[in-house]
Amino acid sequence: MQSPFLFGKTVSSDSFTNRTKDIARLKSNFSNQINTILISPRRWGKSSLIKKVASDIANRNTKVVLLDLFSIRDEEDFYNTLARDTIKATSNKVAEWVEMGKHFFKNISPKISFGIDPTTDFDISFSYTEIKRNYKDILNLPEKIALEKNIRIVVAIDEFQNLSTFKDPLLFQKRLRSEWQHHTKVTYCLYGSRQHMMVELFEKQSMPFYKFGDVMYLPKINRQNWIQFIQQQFALTKKNISTNFANVIASAVEDHSYYVQQLSHLVWINTNKTVTQEVLQLALESIIEQNALLYTRDTEELSMAQLNFLKAIASGTNSNLSSQKVMHQFALGTSANVLKIKKVLKTKELIDEQNKQVFFIDPVYALWFQKFILHKQIGINMLTH
Numbered sequence: 001m002q003s004p005f006l007f008g009k010t011v012s013s014d015s016f017t018n019r020t021k022d023i024a025r026l027k028s029n030f031s032n033q034i035n036t037i038l039i040s041p042r043r044w045g046k047s048s049l050i051k052k053v054a055s056d057i058a059n060r061n062t063k064v065v066l067l068d069l070f071s072i073r074d075e076e077d078f079y080n081t082l083a084r085d086t087i088k089a090t091s092n093k094v095a096e097w098v099e100m101g102k103h104f105f106k107n108i109s110p111k112i113s114f115g116i117d118p119t120t121d122f123d124i125s126f127s128y129t130e131i132k133r134n135y136k137d138i139l140n141l142p143e144k145i146a147l148e149k150n151i152r153i154v155v156a157i158d159e160f161q162n163l164s165t166f167k168d169p170l171l172f173q174k175r176l177r178s179e180w181q182h183h184t185k186v187t188y189c190l191y192g193s194r195q196h197m198m199v200e201l202f203e204k205q206s207m208p209f210y211k212f213g214d215v216m217y218l219p220k221i222n223r224q225n226w227i228q229f230i231q232q233q234f235a236l237t238k239k240n241i242s243t244n245f246a247n248v249i250a251s252a253v254e255d256h257s258y259y260v261q262q263l264s265h266l267v268w269i270n271t272n273k274t275v276t277q278e279v280l281q282l283a284l285e286s287i288i289e290q291n292a293l294l295y296t297r298d299t300e301e302l303s304m305a306q307l308n309f310l311k312a313i314a315s316g317t318n319s320n321l322s323s324q325k326v327m328h329q330f331a332l333g334t335s336a337n338v339l340k341i342k343k344v345l346k347t348k349e350l351i352d353e354q355n356k357q358v359f360f361i362d363p364v365y366a367l368w369f370q371k372f373i374l375h376k377q378i379g380i381n382m383l384t385h
Contacts, residue, residue: 029189029214065090067085073165079135087101097122161197305331314370319358
């Protein structure tokens with residue numbers, strides 16, 4: 001029997017849970033042509049949410065272009081990908097792709113190619129010289145197509161913060177903003193998982209994309225929704241988990257979408273009929289072990305002061321980290337040094353801060369840290385809230 005829990009990929013509608021308010025807000029923004037910036041830590045379900053909404057709104061009059069900047073390393077590759085994916089998303093006829101490539105680029109001669117399967121292996125590219133002279137034509141392609149076909153287009157770009165690694169990223173951002181801000185038939189949804197970089201791009205007044213649209217900080221899924229979802233998925237496969245144990249799963253990983261699915265999966269595959277405490281404990285130890293190599297590497301790269309800072313957090317000191325007592329107890333140096341350490345650890349995406357409370361971004365790393373660095377026993381009884 002296939003596991004009813006998915007992780008490591010965008011989840012389908014069967015495995016998608018809640019996000020009712022987030023879905024409604026995105027749909028409202030898209031229908032009202034409000035650009036949206038979506039920010040959250042890694043593996044909180046941004047891509048699944050966007051694809052869910054894209055599936056719901058896509059029809060004859062609304063097309064969705066999905067781009068991922070994860071593997072795009074320079075400005076030239078971005079232009080080629082934007083052109084190709086926009087053309088493919090706005091027509092389902094292979095023959096029309098070539099015509100669109102020729103029709104919408106009056107000043108450029110695109111190179112169009114097909115692979116073994118023309119329905120998927122379609123590519124379009126431009127020479128560097130042509131891109132340099134006519135980049136505006138490519139950036140305005142979605143708007144041109146939308147106007148001519150009298151449709152609406154949503155361009156959703158994942159890992160948007162990666163454009164910061166391009167050559168002269170500030171100039172590139174200015175180019176995007178200067179063209180996209182005039183589009184009337186195209187709405188942009190820009191999202192990414194490097195929180196500190198995304199915040200820098202969209203909430204710093206000196207940056208080109210400041211006030212580009214509605215900034216959404218994706219919240220965690222509510223605990224009660226997770227409990228209901230976990231019990232429902234077990235029941236669908238003729239297995240049983242108590243409300244208390246479903247709560248333990250969600251609370252152990254602090255309602256983190258990826259880890260709730262992963263831990264639930266580990267419990268599910270080791271359960272015949274009814275979840276026991278022994279199975280739950282085994283699954284918890286397993287999820288920590290599966291990530292141990294990564295956590296060990298990340299921790300070995302830390303300075304002693306940075307390690308001590310994490311020890312303070314793992315010991316329950318979430319605030320007042322600059323107090324004399326805490327700085328002395330954990331050998332953190334001066335208050336200025338504490339601020340410096342905090343900034344570095346945020347950049348490394350090991351910690352975050354909300355309402356003056358500092359915490360581990362990765363809840364399983366927090367468990368691993370307590371077990372292997374602080375040498376604390378991690379047991380199911382300790383995690384029951």
